[in-house]
Amino acid sequence: QLQLVESGGGLVQPGGSLRLSCAASGATLDYKAIGWFRQVPGKEREGVSCISFTSGSTNYSDSVKGRFTISRDNAKNTVYLQMNSLKAEDTAVYFCASAVRLYGCSLGRNGYTNWGPGTQVTVSS
Numbered sequence: 001q002l003q004l005v006e007s008g009g010g011l012v013q014p015g016g017s018l019r020l021s022c023a024a025s026g027a028t029l030d031y032k033a034i035g036w037f038r039q040v041p042g043k044e045r046e047g048v049s050c051i052s053f054t055s056g057s058t059n060y061s062d063s064v065k066g067r068f069t070i071s072r073d074n075a076k077n078t079v080y081l082q083m084n085s086l087k088a089e090d091t092a093v094y095f096c097a098s099a100v101r102l103y104g105c106s107l108g109r110n111g112y113t114n115w116g117p118g119t120q121v122t123v124s125s
Contacts, residue, residue: 009119022096033105038092047107
């Protein structure tokens with residue numbers, strides 16, 4: 001069974017960068033879109049970015065567009081989220097999730113069936 005584990009979170013100053021990784025085990029990421037989501041206490045989990053199986057399609061929320069870049073290495077069964085120019089409002093627990101989907105990807109939670117436990121990102125001076 002597919003398991004996802006996020007890593008790379010931590011404490012960073014405003015304007016800094018982090019790269020999150022989402023590593024898969026138990027199965028490959030073939031034919032799966034991967035999404036990155038984040039959540040702060042008391043708020044809904046929101047989609048941040050996603051990437052299609054072939055990497056031909058990516059989406060970003062307006063709040064991170066131009067600052068975050070998603071990529072994947074199917075040979076390594078890993079998806080990355082490069083986060084630059086971080087702001088205090090990016091502070092959240094970040095989750096990756098997979099959806100069986102041949103084409104495209106969605107920032108909505110529907111269809112994502114496997115989730116990692118999350119990694120904390122804190123942006124603070």
